[in-house]
Amino acid sequence: MDAAIAVENLTRRFEGLTAVDAVSFTVESGELFALLGPNGAGKTTIINMLITLLPPTSGTARVAGFDVSREKDAVRRHIGIVFQEPALDKDLTGRENLDFHGMMYGLPRGERARRIAEVLELVELAERADVLVQNYSGGMKRRLEIARGLIHHPAVLFLDEPTLGLDAQTRRRIWEYIRRMNDEEGVTIILTTHYMEEADYLSKRVAIIDRGRIVAMGTPSGLKDLLGGDVITLETGGDGGSLLPLLGGLPWVKGAKEEDGEVSVTVEMGERRVPELVSLAQGHGIRVESVLLRKPSLEDVFIHFTGRSIREREVSARESRRELVTRRMLR
Amino acid sequence: MIDGIAIYVLWLREMTRFVRAKSRVIGTLGMPLFFMAFLGFGFSRAQLPNLPPGVNYIRFLVPGIVGMTLLFSSTFTGISVLWDREFGFLKEIMVAPVSRVSIVLGRIAGGATTSLIQGAIILLLAVPLGFAIPGAAEVLLAVLFMLLVSVIFISLGLVFASNMKDIHGFNMITNFIVFPLFLLSGALFPVGNLPAQVQIFAYLDPLTYGVDGLRGALLGTTVFPLLLDLSVLALTSLLMVAIGAFFFERCQC
Numbered sequence: 001m002d003a004a005i006a007v008e009n010l011t012r013r014f015e016g017l018t019a020v021d022a023v024s025f026t027v028e029s030g031e032l033f034a035l036l037g038p039n040g041a042g043k044t045t046i047i048n049m050l051i052t053l054l055p056p057t058s059g060t061a062r063v064a065g066f067d068v069s070r071e072k073d074a075v076r077r078h079i080g081i082v083f084q085e086p087a088l089d090k091d092l093t094g095r096e097n098l099d100f101h102g103m104m105y106g107l108p109r110g111e112r113a114r115r116i117a118e119v120l121e122l123v124e125l126a127e128r129a130d131v132l133v134q135n136y137s138g139g140m141k142r143r144l145e146i147a148r149g150l151i152h153h154p155a156v157l158f159l160d161e162p163t164l165g166l167d168a169q170t171r172r173r174i175w176e177y178i179r180r181m182n183d184e185e186g187v188t189i190i191l192t193t194h195y196m197e198e199a200d201y202l203s204k205r206v207a208i209i210d211r212g213r214i215v216a217m218g219t220p221s222g223l224k225d226l227l228g229g230d231v232i233t234l235e236t237g238g239d240g241g242s243l244l245p246l247l248g249g250l251p252w253v254k255g256a257k258e259e260d261g262e263v264s265v266t267v268e269m270g271e272r273r274v275p276e277l278v279s280l281a282q283g284h285g286i287r288v289e290s291v292l293l294r295k296p297s298l299e300d301v302f303i304h305f306t307g308r309s310i311r312e313r314e315v316s317a318r319e320s321r322r323e324l325v326t327r328r329m330l331r
Numbered sequence: 332m333i334d335g336i337a338i339y340v341l342w343l344r345e346m347t348r349f350v351r352a353k354s355r356v357i358g359t360l361g362m363p364l365f366f367m368a369f370l371g372f373g374f375s376r377a378q379l380p381n382l383p384p385g386v387n388y389i390r391f392l393v394p395g396i397v398g399m400t401l402l403f404s405s406t407f408t409g410i411s412v413l414w415d416r417e418f419g420f421l422k423e424i425m426v427a428p429v430s431r432v433s434i435v436l437g438r439i440a441g442g443a444t445t446s447l448i449q450g451a452i453i454l455l456l457a458v459p460l461g462f463a464i465p466g467a468a469e470v471l472l473a474v475l476f477m478l479l480v481s482v483i484f485i486s487l488g489l490v491f492a493s494n495m496k497d498i499h500g501f502n503m504i505t506n507f508i509v510f511p512l513f514l515l516s517g518a519l520f521p522v523g524n525l526p527a528q529v530q531i532f533a534y535l536d537p538l539t540y541g542v543d544g545l546r547g548a549l550l551g552t553t554v555f556p557l558l559l560d561l562s563v564l565a566l567t568s569l570l571m572v573a574i575g576a577f578f579f580e581r582c583q584c
Contacts, residue, residue: 053425076426081422087421088419091347100344103339104428144381
């Protein structure tokens, strides 16, 4: 069987700006894949090309085995989408929104009713199904959209920033639904996010995107392993320097440095090494005042590959966009 | 290519929203109703040249106001695609596996139905003002004219919506396109009373033939031959649907 998504050298240029620059990746069937990157990195542009809303400037993309440029209708039939901005009819009830969707996708009446009940159950909206959507909270709208994206049994479900603007508690719940959909419905999911924890928690594989390019791709743990492992920092009474030669002889120590009495040691599986390190220091009369174990996050991976944090990137992306707008206005 | 189910679904959505938005319907009917009542009473004794013989002003006015109602409600239905875009719902429609032509036809079907209902309400409200509703055959002919007028102006609204970035141009279109189309159409007074140069524009206005056709059906009096009205409207509506579909397809909304 074909991969769920196969993207090759996908490029999209807007007047003078290359939003997506020769991006290639493959998503296997049943996988939960995340595109992680700051706002303005090109994630939504990639999604818009994959869901046939935006023609690529060059390159190819196949979704569920169909070409997004030449087989638009076939692609549309096989995908479900949750847009970044809500795309619901607020003057209709939740159930009517789902029914509308089911009819547009050609589901017969009986199957539609059964399927709507199922997806409403999945996102726990059954009791509120007959309320007008304008009375829904942000979290409920998002859940309804997730439910809607699933009705027609899509092969691939696209989630564009599924928890943007939601509070922490609601975000957790949405995460649970996303996992459950992936497990229970077996649907391939591709999501975009600029939240590290979201990509880390949800995805089996993640592609880190910056300025329209994929800078790194792999499993979250695999990417973090690229950084060499966990960092244990021991705060000593001041004689930390004498610890360094002792560490040099240990096979599991990947690196160590000392600064102002603080010794940082890079190891794998840091939590298992903390007791050993502490007893080693104490055995040599070095007083340990505190221990800090830091596991690398995807944020560290992003910094490693781009030299900046995602937040810094976002600020600069916003600035450059403002520049672009100003330039356009001056023209 | 043309997906009957999709057209039906979009029509159904329009109906559901129409039934629910009673205040909006009353709001849109308010203006034509006031025009009909106040102009009808105000000018009932005025001497207006070129009125068809034996037709008083209020009877002359009613088909014009029906045309006005159709013009406004249809154009705005077409433009309402912009609201769908603003609220994001258009994306849900655009990624559905149905052809763009079906989406356009669905919107026209829904909009034409709501316009027809509003036109019919105006016609009924005209009865207490002294308007006599003719027989079934004449009413059916009037419905045909109303349908064609609706299709033309919904498509026109779609053309506007497809070429607008947001809803800010809305007032421009109302004041500089919709109102002139209304005033030129002969809805309020015979087109023959306009200066000759302005009359040319009146003859380019599809609503002129719509209002004339409605007068033909409802009053039995026309300026142009009824068949001419019908052919002009039929051709224009086909053309406008094609243009509307073309622009809608082209815009990446």
